[in-house]
Amino acid sequence: MDKSANLIGKNLPQLSDILSNAGYQNVNPSLLAHTLYKKFGRPLSSIATYPKSLRQFLEENFSTDVLQPILKLQSTDGTIKGLFENEDGKLFEAAWIPAVKRMTICVSSQAGCRFGCKFCSTGQNGFKGNLNVYEILSQIFGLQKPFNHIVFMGMGEPLDNFANVKKSIDILTAWWGVSLAHRYITISTVGLIPELQLAIEQLRCNLAISLHSPFHNERKSIMPVENIYPIHEVISMLKAQKFTPKRRLSFEYLLIKDFNDSKSHAMETGKLLKDMESHVNLIVYNPIPSQNFGAPDTSTIENFRKILNLQGLRVTIRKSSGYDISAACGMMTGSR
Ligand code: SF4
Known part of the structure; x- marks a missing residue:
């Protein structure tokens, strides 16, 4: 053998x-x-x-070795990013993000991504391939850092690699595996409706839906997936499901200056998410070289939050970690 x-x-x-x-x-x-x-x-x-x-x-x-990062960078905020290379030469990244009582590993599910979101470096660099279970778990063990949360928010769309992501989560959560509770794992998705339905049925972890605009044409202009799975249909499907505090549903809203940060955006987002057992994470855009988007100022962000709160939504303004090492949201490219 x-x-x-x-x-x-x-x-x-x-x-x-x-x-x-x-x-x-x-x-x-x-x-x-x-x-x-x-x-x-x-x-x-x-x-x-x-x-x-x-x-x-x-x-x-048999070997039990995992891939080791070929490059490690540490941010001033403590975040550590690891660059991995598989045997085909495909590159992908993971980040370890320390916080009070919470140590998160943000993993990639694909080398690159085929969904081409305009605000995301990964999407602008094309799709190279799915990561297998060994490559996904290598990111978690290869960083050699303690963790109590895993987020599938690195490179790639996790639900576009459903079978390998599911098997990785099974190993992470099984009593014979890592024994991490499902509620400490979050999958972020642009909303692929058939796979989202499967995830709801087969995975018990948290789901984070990339919203970014409540308006069809505008969302389409930054997220081509809106052409296939409009956010209104994604939300109708989610409204028919039951979520509990043990399994959190959240919506990620990337605030981009003078694009999706107005009062009307906040009002419409409130209407869209009305009566849902969910949470909104506001993320301030991290500038990437290929786009002219900018980040809104603090008062615009606060006003947006207040309008959502007034409509009954629970909102967190999420701080992006690892900006200086390109490990923050939408910045991973898998390059040396
Ligand atoms: S935001 Fe997610 S789905 Fe969109 S291009 Fe980036 S990695 Fe892909």
């Missing part, structure tokens, strides 16, 4: 098959899974209850 066969990314049934095929039907596969994920970094030989011959077999035939 090829020693380069890697166990990271395999789920419990796959690990069970590996053990059975090697003639060890009666050992507990969850001990192997636990060593891989909960005790990441421990050698396979440390599974003391496995027979010595099995430990030797695993050590000799």
Whole structure:
């Protein structure tokens, strides 16, 4: 067997098959899974209850190495960004964002992105490919930092790589895996309705919908996905679902100066999200070189928040982390 066969990314049934095929039907596969994920970094030989011959077999035939960042940058705010390269030479990035009581890893689900949002560096650099489960988990373990939250808000549209994102989340949340509660994982999406429906049915984690404008033509001008899945249809579909405080639904609204930051935008957003059990995150635009968009001033941001609040919406003005190392929202390009 090829020693380069890697166990990271395999789920419990796959690990069970590996053990059975090697003639060890009666050992507990969850001990192997636990060593891989909960005790990441421990050698396979440390599974003391496995027979010595099995430990030797695993050590000799399988690797548990993850991809390591080929470049690491640290922001003045403490954020650390890692650049990863897979065996095909595709580049992708992850960021570790420390805050009080919260250590978040922001992971990429794709190298590049095919959705071409105008305000996003990733989208402006095209699509290179989906990341597999090993590559997604490598970002989490390879940064070698403690974490208690995972957000799929790096490069790519997570629901466009549904199967690999789902399997990664299964490993992160399983009792035999990392055992992270679903409520500490958030998927951010532009709103691909069929996959969003699947995510609601099959994943129990939080969902963050990229809204950015309540007006069809305007949203279309910055988010081509609006042509296929208009935000009004996304919201109608979401209004028919049940969300609880354990599973949060939020809307991300990127405030761009003199584009979507007016009183009428705030009023219309309030109307659109009326009666939804949701939260609005206002994010101030982070300028990227290829676009002429700018960031609104503080009073405009505050006024926007107040109008939403007056319409009964819960709102947070979210601080972007890692701007100086291009790790903030919409800034990841996966370049050296
Ligand atoms: S915002 Fe998300 S979906 Fe849009 S281009 Fe960027 S990575 Fe893709």
